[in-house]
Amino acid sequence: MEFHAQQAIYxxxxxxxxxxxxxxxxxxxxxxxxxxxxxxxxxxxxxxVVRTYAYLEEQGIIYKQRGVGYFIAKDAYQRTLNLKKEYFLKRELPVFYKTMSLLGIEFEQLKELTDKIN
Amino acid sequence: MEFHAQQAIYxxxxxxxxxxxxxxxxxxxxxxxxxxxxxxxxxxxxxxVVRTYAYLEEQGIIYKQRGVGYFIAKDAYQRTLNLKKEYFLKRELPVFYKTMSLLGIEFEQLKELTDKIN
DNA sequence: AATAGTGTACTAAGCGTCTAGTACAGTACT
DNA sequence: AGTACTGTACTAGACGCTTAGTACACTATT
Structure with a gap:
């Protein structure tokens, strides 16, 4: 697996x-x-990995059975969705719009720009 | 100035x-x-701050005069725009679309979601 | 009971970042 | 020449993240 330097590996x-x-x-x-x-x-x-699992357990996304292993929690999907959605709306989206504004990129251009990438 | 933990302060x-x-x-x-x-x-x-200025000098955005201070480079605007635009297109935009896809957010919803924030 | 797989706990070290403090060298102004 | 700014260089320590290695406790299977 490849990692970037902007965020802790775990x-x-x-x-x-x-x-x-x-x-x-x-x-x-x-x-x-x-x-x-x-x-x-x-x-x-x-x-x-221990750190990763401890973190995910804190978030209620996985649970463990000692001596057996880690398992996906019952409501993992909803929890994950809520967690990521909140972060997206509160953090990522505002930063995204700010960057667009700074770079002078209009909302209508976004679709075209996506095509350029692919 | 307030800082977040996701990125080095400098x-x-x-x-x-x-x-x-x-x-x-x-x-x-x-x-x-x-x-x-x-x-x-x-x-x-x-x-x-020394780190910050050294970094910006590397990018050609500022230059220095020893004993006098640091100054904004002649073509700082273009360089900064290019730098940020490239990063936006190559890194941020793909990640942004991937997150949208994972969260099941449609492109047409983006405008409404922005209103919710404000 | 023995074995092999789990998670857990601990020490030690390296690296990048940030802070703290001190000292030195170049420039402008008087 | 003296002063007060600049940038520069260095040592030392703290912290978080990551790696390396070892040892122990729990569980399932045989």
Missing amino acids: LQIADRICEQVLRKELNSDERISSVREMAVSIEVNPNT | LQIADRICEQVLRKELNSDERISSVREMAVSIEVNPNT
């Missing part, structure tokens, strides 16, 4: 898991990779 | 200066605050 891993929940690739009570497995597969230190 | 200061350039509040050959002045006014360590 949070980037958490984001990826949240994505999989939102895409319904991970569903309620489904077991996720063990700390060691995950660490190997994404080439990261086990301690970093 | 880069947040750099961003603010870039903003002022784009808003034309800072113009070519205009002198900016000295390292010590800036440090006091935004309540940050002088060394952090």
Whole structure:
């Protein structure tokens, strides 16, 4: 897995898991990779994965059974959706509009700009 | 000045200066605050401001005269615009669309959502 | 009971960032 | 020449993140 420098690795891993929940690739009570497995597969230190899982557990997105593993929480989808949506509306969207304004990009241009990327 | 934890402080200061350039509040050959002045006014360590200025100088947005101070570069506006625009198109916009897709937000909803914020 | 897989806890080290403090070198002004 | 600004350089320490390694406790399976 590739990481960028703008955010702590353990949070980037958490984001990826949240994505999989939102895409319904991970569903309620489904077991996720063990700390060691995950660490190997994404080439990261086990301690970093421990942080990720502790963080996701705090958010109520996963739960654990000692000696067994970590599992997706019952209401993980709703929790994740709420969490990400609130962040999007309160943080990302305002920053996005501010940047557009600074760069002189109009709302109507957005569709064209997307095409340029692809 | 208030800072968030997602980005190094010296880069947040750099961003603010870039903003002022784009808003034309800072113009070519205009002198900016000295390292010590800036440090006091935004309540940050002088060394952090040194980092900011070194970074902006690398980007060609400011230049220095030893013993005199730092100044806005001749083509600072264009350089800043290019720099920020490229980052916006290559990094922010794709992430923005991906998040929208994950959250099930349609392009047409964006205008309404903005109103909710204000 | 033994084994192999879980999560957990701990120490140690490296790195980037930020703070604190001190000292030095260049420039402008009087 | 003296003074008061500039930028510059350096050491030292604190903090968060990450890595490395070891050891222990719990659970399921045989």
